Structures are given as structure tokens and as C-alpha cells.
Amino acid sequence: MTTSSSERGVSLGMPGLPAPAYPDDVRARLETDARELIARYPDSRSALLPLLHLVQSEEGHVTRTGMQFCADMLDLTTAEVTAVATFYTMYRRKPSGDYQVGVCTNTLCAVMGGDAIFEELQEHLGVGNGETTDDGKVTLEHIECNAACDFAPVVMVNWEFFDNQTPASAKRLVDDLRSGLPVEPTRGARLCTFKETARILAGFPDERPGAVEEGGSAGPASLVGLRLARGETAPARVVHPRTQEPEEQQPSDQAIEEGE
DSSP states (O other): OOOOTTTTTOOOOOOOOOOOOOOHHHHHHHHHHHHHHHTTOSSGGGGHHHHHHHHHHHHSSOOHHHHHHHHHHHTOOHHHHHHHHTTOTTSOSSOOOSEEEEEEOSHHHIIIIIHHHHHHHHHHHTOOTTEEOTTSOEEEEEEOOOSOGGGOSOEEETTEEEOSOOHHHHHHHHHHHHHTOOOOOSBSSOOOOHHHHHHHHHTOOOOSTTTTTTOOOOOHHHHHHHHHHTTOOOOOOOOOOTTSOOSSOOOOHHHHHTTO
16 A cells, blocks of 8 residues: 555645845855855865855855855855755854854763753743744854863853853853843954854954954863973872862962963
């Protein structure tokens, strides 16, 4: 016995319409930027990832129009472009907010409170995973490891670090973002919008005065192993039961950095 396509829940409707084109002025501007990016690679198709960031910087997510543009510029099929755009989670497939707030829920961050932060932010903002607040300011999502386990739990806003978060501090963070108040990452450059971030990730310079000098770096906790490898060893720390103090305290990160 066979079942019809409708019984299987399969739609065989009309094919989708072609993607709408960018306005002429927008396409001309994007083509200029795209040619600059493509010229950096010996094989033009290697420019696909930065081109996807470029079109994402235009509309805040990768649209069918953006994928068609990438295909045209690189002489690829839209299927080839779609396969890449849907593989990487850094490319959004639907409209997103000015600030992409990602809560790490991988193992260590989850154990240290990441799951609780994510659950409370969902309730506080009234959105689910991958959804955007009604004011268009914040898109919330849980994300995989961001290689900042020594600062767990970590929240990222447009890929800038906010370390050692708690549910309370994370709620203050998103409230400040929605209110337009200044927000400073724990490490790295000051925040810009998601569209601006996408353009920087495409490979264009950050033209904000002083932003490059503010660029991200490893925090002190991440550098301990490097300092030990350089011979900047700290005195041995003898650990006693929790009711007692160690015989010799480790120096502070600042002392290690200064070579004391």
C-alpha cells in the first residue's frame, strides 16, 4: 500500500520565485566591496565566507538576495552558496537584532551557571533560542564553546566577551543594551551593531577611532600557562583543608605580569 505526498506531509506546490534583486545603488556598492575581497584570493571561490559576511552586513542576515549576489560574483550556483551559508551558525538566516547575545551552554560554562543564565534571559526577554525582542535590539541564542573556559560562564555580544557572568549581571547587560546605555566588554573593543560587526568580519577595517587599539586579547587567567613556560613560576602552593589557609599564597596576576 502506498501513500500520497499529501498524506506524507510533503508539499509539491509551485517553485519559489527568484530572489529579488538589490536596488541598483546597493548592488553597485556591494560589487565594489566584493571585488576588493575577491582580489585577495588566488581562487575566487575562497572569498565566499567573507562575501557572506558582507551581505549579512547589509541586511542583518543572509537573505536569498544576498546568496544570489554571492553566487553571481563567484560564478557559483545558489545551491553551492546555500550549502555554506546554512552550515556555519555565524550566518543568520532570518532578521536579527542589533545585538546578538550568545550564552555559552557548553560543558564548563553550563556547569558554572550558563544554563541558568540562558533560562533566565529567555524569561526576562520573553524570547526563545534564536528569537529577537520586539524592539529589534537583542537576539538571544545559546552558543557552543568560545574558548574562554577559564572565565566561565561567558556571554558574548556581537562576538565580544563578557566574562564571569551571573543571571543578574546578564539581565543588567541586556537591559542596558535595549536602553542604549554604554556597555563595555570585559575584553576587546567597544561594541558596535551586528551589521557593523559583520562588515569587520568580512575583512574591512574597523574605522572607529581607537577601536583597533582596544582589540581583544587573552585575559590574565589564560596567560598563566604561558608565563609558567617562560619560567615566570609562582611559589609552590601547599593546599590545606578548607578551614585553613595555604602556607604560602600565590602572587596575584598583576605580580606575575610584573615579574615580581
